[in-house]
Amino acid sequence: MDDSPKGTRDLSTRDTILAAAEKLFVERGFAATSVSRIAQEAKVTKSLIHHYFGSKEQLWHEVKNSRLIEYFEIQRRELAVTEPDVQCLMDAVTRYFNLFRDNPQLARLISWHIIESEKDAHGDERELTLLGIEKLRDGQKEGHLRSDVDPRYILISFFCLVTHWFQAKHEYLKWLGMDPKSAKADEDYLQALLKVFFEGVLPR
């Protein structure tokens, strides 16, 4: 039978709590979310949350880890089929961008993870990053990418261009007087991102 470590066979209630917790944590962050509020959202008692997850911290880690591991898994698969030629890289960038576009909680989860900067090291992250850098290095060796920039910083600048857009677009679009919920903005920004990242803002 199912022999999960703590003996929780019924997953539906547990998942209900997990979903409620994710919603609130993603919305307000760890500190601003109370266990009782999560209980209310999941329509269970506070005690039940402690029964399943032990503590608020553990629940938060459970929420984060489940999402992040899922995200790493997707990335790993994506990376495996990516060849270091230009078209393939542009497709990979687009898929990465769309992953965030289609999972808005992901960007916020990462935001909270980064800003609250906890010590938990994932290993997954590191492995995945090194894999990406290797791919970029291949691209450089084959002449698809310029070789006078450290591939580590190429990768980071790419992360910046995608991650920060989804973290802050509501703010920037507000500054520009544009509709913060417009799907058009995502599409337009992606096109600009591809041009800037691959070709730069100087005329060729």
Add this chain to the structure above:
Amino acid sequence: MDDSPKGTRDLSTRDTILAAAEKLFVERGFAATSVSRIAQEAKVTKSLIHHYFGSKEQLWHEVKNSRLIEYFEIQRRELAVTEPDVQCLMDAVTRYFNLFRDNPQLARLISWHIIESEKDAHGDERELTLLGIEKLRDGQKEGHLRSDVDPRYILISFFCLVTHWFQAKHEYLKWLGMDPKSAKADEDYLQALLKVFFEGVLPR
């Protein structure tokens, strides 16, 4: 004489509180920081904080606004002396980058501001952004910048490249197994940023 609205002539204590509040808010964000903790940090009583600032929210806004207004002012001055030619733009990018490098609280303050996404609109932000876009448009008209990318998204992608670096570098450097406190990393990233932003990652 000094006739500040609430009649607080002694600024030193007030500033002590402000500094303590900034330190803790920047470190942990609004929700995770308690008034008593700020009082302890500033070595005053909790009551005194309410005496000077009314409420925790008002203190938070005071902290944020004072810093952000200062930052906007610097930016406005920078922008005024920036010509839209390539060398001048690269200098402006570098100065903008160094502003964040030398004021680490600024990036975190903006992080908290963005992720806790409050409704307060600064006006300053909008005006400044439009000014920057105008400058970029000039650069396009004079042929210094490519004209097939919306200057609004050029500006945003630039914000992403700088802001997110300072928000997340500790995380990324950890992934790469590099020293998160290294000043060298800032310098190296800036060089990479300039190359990528202006010329792109494709060979020329």
Add this chain to the structure above:
DNA sequence: ATGTTGATTGGCCGACCGGTCAATCATTAG
């Protein structure tokens, strides 16, 4: 039927939260 096990509840705890208030202290003006 009975005991076992885990799901679920409501009540309770001490700690801390943000905030108020009346009482002091220090300074200075009249």
Add this chain to the structure above:
DNA sequence: CTAATGATTGACCGGTCGGCCAATCAACAT
């Protein structure tokens, strides 16, 4: 000297926090 004013304190408020616990409930194995 005294009145006034603001700075500063400590005690206190109601409320919420995260967490604990004993009791019940439902399902199932014996």
